[in-house]
Amino acid sequence: MPTALITGASSGIGKAFADELAARQTNLVLLARSEEKLNQLAKQLQDQYKIKVDVIVKDLTEANAAAAVFDVIKTKGLTIDLLINNAGFGEYGDFAEGDGEKQVKIVQLNILALVDLTHKFLPLMRQRGAGGIINVSSITGFQPIPYLSVYAASKAFILSFSEALWAENFPYGVRVLVTCPGPIETNFFAEANFPTALARSTDKMYSAKKVVCETLQALENGLPTVITSDITTSLRSKLSRLIPRKILLSMLAKHFKT
Template sequence: MTTALITGASAGIGEAFARELAARQTDLVLVARSQNKLQELASFLKNRYQVEVDIIVQDLTEPNAGETVFQTVQQLGRSIDLLINNAGLGDYGDFAESDRNVQIKMVQLNIAAVVDLTHRFLAGMRDRRTGGVINLSSVAAFQSMPYFSIYAATKAFILSFSEALWAENRSYGVHVLAVCPGPAGIQFFQQAGFPASLVDVVARVNTPVETVVQDALKAFEKREAIVIPGSPINPILATLPRFLPREAVARFWGLVLGARSIP
């Protein structure tokens, strides 16, 4: 039986991955900050699907978090066949007026933790000549987004990073996939501090997290490098910026997200 490690597993897309993989008889290692939510989810999945589920309570923005997770997995005697880097943080607002510590934490969680965990677990997969990594990017990766600048930039990194690893690891039997959903659930946007008016817009174009997971796993099975799941509007949002001046794209999103023009 294979084992998957999922970060940000206590809610949203991460929880949906856990539920779907458990239903497919995949053992799990679930990582998140919320011990109560992880324990509740683990107990449910064990009883429902008769799979092994371990939890690791860890804030991935903390120093040496990747080392802690890796060593805990070793102590559990687990071999990770599928790494799902799902944990992420967003923050809405004017960058110059934002909380600097939040922006740095976003880079730590969205980029550094992904690089760290991927490097640690990828080596074993290559040695075994099997395994895979699924990295959660976003349609935001395909364009700069004023008032959501750091988030979009971190997801652009994840997309480029994942595509490169897809090419590097094919000959080792290890598959790497970048998943680039559009809005999937409104809780993320509420926590990121989006105005209520924008959250309402997000709710109207929302893709169920279960759809994101199902589309991602289908693409993974097909050995695709990238998938843009959900609504047909998401591939349009990802592709259209390629045919427009970058300044025009930035101005457009500045108007949409900032509700004012950009000087």
Template sequence: MPTALITGASGGIGKAFAEKLAARQTSLVLVARSEDKLTQLATQLREQHKIQVEIIVQDLTETDAATTVFNHTQAKDLTIDLLINNAGFGDYGEFIERDGEKQIKMLQLNVIALVDLTHKYLPLMRERRSGNIINISSIAGFQPIPYFCVYAASKAFVLNFSEALWAENKPYGVGILVVCPGPTDTNFFVGADVPEILVNKGNKMTTPEEVVNDALSALDKGKSTVVSGGIVNEAIANVSRFLPRETTVSLLEKLFQA
């Protein structure tokens, strides 16, 4: 039975991944900060699907958090066949007006923890010549976004990092997929302090389950990248290819200004 490790597993897209993979009879290692939510989810999935579920209560913004997670799975002699780097958050507003420590924590979670976990588990997959890694980026990663400048930059890193790894590791039988959802029905907008007026004027949100279905379908096909959420999100992801960069950023500044 394969084993998947999912970060940010207590809700949203991470929880949807856990539920979908459990139904496929995949053993799980669930990582998040919330012990109560992880315990409840683990109990539910064990009872419903008769699978093994391990939980690791860990704040991935902490220094050496990835090492703690990796050492835990090593101590339990768990082989991670699928790593899903899902944990992340955003923050809305003008950069100079936002809390500086929160920006650093965002980079620690969205970029550093993702790179660190990938660097720890990828060599083991290459040795076995099997395994997959899914990294969650965003359509925000395809262009700079004023008022989301650190978040969009972090997702651009995840996008480029993941696509490069896909090419590096294809000869070794290891799949790397970067998933780029658009607006998704999770707690992201609350945590990012996005004004309600901006949330309400956006397009219809994708469900976490739709994102997971798109991701697993793309993974099965060996793709490097998938934009989830339909043709509108595909268009948003590609618009910067056809417009001057200054024009794109100027348009986005007006769009994202509350």
């Protein structure tokens, strides 16, 4: 039975990945900061699907967090067949006026922890000639987003990084996929301190379950990238690369400024 390691597994997309993979008879390693939520989810999935679920409580913004996670996996004698780098967060607001420490933590979690964990587990997958990595980006990764600048930039990094790794590792039998969800029915907007009016004006939202199912299908099909959103949002994201930057940025600044 394969084993998947999911970061940010206690809620949102991470929890949806856990639910779906458990139903597909995949053993799990669930990683997040909330021990209580992880233990509740682990018990539920073990009881319902009769799989093995390990829990790792860790803040990935801490120094050497990825190395600590890797050591725990090694000590437990586990082989990670699928790594899902889902943990991440954002913060709405003017960059110059915002909390600088929080902006740095966005980079530490969304980028540094993802790169570090990927580098820990990818070589082992290449040695086995099998495995998969799913990195969770966002449609915001296709263009700069004023008032969500660091978050959008971090998702752009994940998009570019993952597509490059797809090309590097496909010949070794390791599949790398970046999934770029549009608006999802999670707590993201509340946690990112989005203004209520702006959050309500957001395009039609996908369910986390639908995002997960489309992502897993794309991984199975060997795709490098998948946009999990409605057709209009998906098309808008692709077309944004063709619009002159000054015009695009002016439009986005007007939309996102409250």
